Amino acid sequence: MKKIFFHKEVILKRGHFSKSFIIVTTGKAIVLDSLGRNIKKEIFQYQSFGLVDVLKENRWKNTIVSENKSEILFISRDVLVKNIFSNRPFASITLNLLKMAN
């Protein structure tokens, strides 16, 4: 699912369940700190965010907002899991990477 966001519009909200990870297809997104005041990180075009959290079924630790206008692609956990675990080699690699994330 693709969606357009305007300046400072919330893309992902802290505390909500991570059901999809995102890829910035145009523009830029900003990851805010836990107080929502300062910029913790920037997500540029073609970068993704939230894969590990989505696989672990975490809640988002930070709110993410759009800087100016941006277009965001949302990829659901179901699609992610279906693709990554569709064959053994990729399933094995993913599980090794998730082990590293712990």
Add this chain to the structure above:
Amino acid sequence: MKLEKYKSDSQVNFFFINSHQTRLFNKRDLIYKVGDKISELYVILDGEVESLINKKSKGTIKTLKKGSVLGLMDTILNREYSKNMVAKSKVSLAIIDKKRFVEKLYSNPFQFSLIKSLAIDVDIEKPNIWS
């Protein structure tokens, strides 16, 4: 969809199936060093391996045990070996040819892009930890 059901089989099988040889290292042997070009990945079959940033590093970043894959992160992120790997005890490693492994990775570009994104996220979350 729970991940647990995939863990027991897939986690180990793929890497062993793709390995055709093993290699033994004695305690304190260097397995590979920072900056070396990657030609092989290794799976620990027995023993322990220490991951160090550099030769002078007194602190160990990680002690890796049976089942760990050495060089996985570096291969996916297409960089040279980023750590020194030293045998902490007598170690038996399964060898995986990097070229064959990469061919398998690239066989499905969309899946590979997901794996690579995951590797980038893990590397950002835990910088300087994994090789």
